[in-house]
Amino acid sequence: MAQFNKTAPHLRLLSRPSAQKEVTALNDALKSAQQELARSQEKAISERDIAQNDAREHARESERLAEEKKQLKHEAEETRSATQAKLETARQNIRGAQGVASRAEARSNELQRELTAVREELRQTAALLETRSVELRAAQVFLTRADDIADSEVVRMVTNLNSCVFQIAAVAADAFQSRCRVGDSKEDEDACAKLVSAGGIGRNVVDALARVDHTIDNTLVQVALQGIMTAYAHQLCSRWGCADEKNLMELYASIKAQEPQSVAGRWRSLFRTHVRQLREREGGESGKAVAGFVEALVTVLRVCGVADDTNVLYLELQRAHADALQTVVSLVFEFRRAAGEAIVSHDFSVVSVGAQETYDEARMEDEWEGPKKRRQKGEVEAARPVCCTTGLGLLREGNGSEGGRVLLVKPKVILSSIVDKL
Structure with missing residues (x-):
């Protein structure tokens, strides 16, 4: 208290009541401070403990x-x-x-x-096996003598072909008989020259066609139509279907002369088979063949004096005989495949007789007069020239000693003497 009094001497100047209030306030402040200190201590202690x-x-x-x-x-x-x-x-x-x-x-x-x-x-073995197999098949092909078609089938083809040609010629001759006249125009002369150059009919018959009145008897017209169609059919049947056939035939003749029939026949079969396949891919051969037949018929009818325009006549014949001519062409191609490809043991060829060739009863048949009576011993028959071939013959040939030549079907011919008889 003495210290308090020393530090606060001015308080002695206060009145007693004021001092008492001051003391009370100070005590209260002190208590408050002590309480605050106690709380702070407690808090500090608590925080310390924590x-x-x-x-x-x-x-x-x-x-x-x-x-x-x-x-x-x-x-x-x-x-x-x-x-x-x-x-x-x-x-x-x-x-x-x-x-x-x-x-x-x-x-x-x-x-x-x-x-x-x-x-x-293994590959080399397989290749060798394939090579040997091909060689074996090739050898078997060339060595086999078996034919795919019998000879009788070939004979049937030729017989049917001749029959179809005969029917077309007969129908056409009857159809145009009334329109024939004696030709004297330039076109008729050109047709005569063309018919002669074709080679199927003799000149004397061509002249007779141009000067005879066919409205009474059309036999000569039918003979000419039949002859020109047969000649063209012979050309078609004999073709191999490729260019330069002359050299090809010489080559085949050389092969036949030096090789066995089985080898020569198989060579021919293979060659013609492949040529035909190439031609078939090109197409149009059948149509060309039909057109050739129609043109031949037109030429004969023009020689006989049918005055229609050539193109009109061509179209008329084409329409009237399209199916029949297609049958003829089919038979021609069938024969070519059979004789050229399917048969190797022999060679088959169609036979015709050239105009003006001397008639030989052993090699041909007179279709007009039929077989002659057997001549008496020592009797000599006069030479009789052929007018034209009206039916193809069929010849079978073997190579060397393997068959020889056999005429299976004689060609049918008309003799030039028919002109005098008509």
Whole structure:
């Protein structure tokens, strides 16, 4: 109090009541300060206790973490050791596997080389087998003597062809008989020259066609139509279907002279088969053949004096005989395939007799007069020239001693004497 009084001398100047109030206020302030200090101390103590507890907890946590770290470090060390051991084992296994793989690869390469060699040997064997098989088939083709078609079938084709030609000629002659007249125009003369140059009918018959009145008897017209169609059919049947047939026929004759019939016949069969296939791809041969027949008929009718325009006459004949002419062409091509491709044991060819050739009863048949009575011994028959061939004959030929020549069907002819008889 003395100290208080010393530090605050001015307070002695205050009145007693004021001092008393001041003291009371100061005491209250002191109490308040003491209470605040006590609270602060309590708070500080509480915070200290909390901090101490937190420190202790932190220490315990640190110890725990240190222990865990130690444990983890120990476990990691053990894991690392185990992993290193496993890694080393794996490395050893890998080295072993690499060795096995290397040996397997070497063995695989060796087997692959062996397989390649075996495949190459197999390929060469297969190629050799194919070559030998082709050679064997080729040899069998050339050595076989079996024909795909019998001789009687070929005879039937020629007989049917002759019959169709006869029917077309007869129908056409009847259809145009009333329109024939004695020709004297330039077109008629050109038609005569064309008919003579065709070579199927003799000149004397052509002249007779131009000057005879056919409205009474159309026999000569029919004979001429039949003869010109037969001549054209002979040309078609004899063709091989390629260019330069003359040299080709000479080549085939040389082969026949030097090779067996089986070889020569098979060569001819193969050649004509492939030529026909090439021609079929080109197309149009059948149409050209029909057109050739129609043109031949037009030429004969013009010579006989049918005055229609050539183109009109062509179209009329084409319309009237299209089916029948197509049948003739089909038979011609059928004969060509049979005689040229299907038969190798012999050679078949159609036979016709040229105009003005002397009639020989042994080689031909007179269709107009039929067989003559047998001549008396020592009787000599006068030479009789042929007018034209009206029916194709059929000749079969073998190579050398393998068959010779056999006339299976005699060609039918009309003699030039028909002109005098008509």
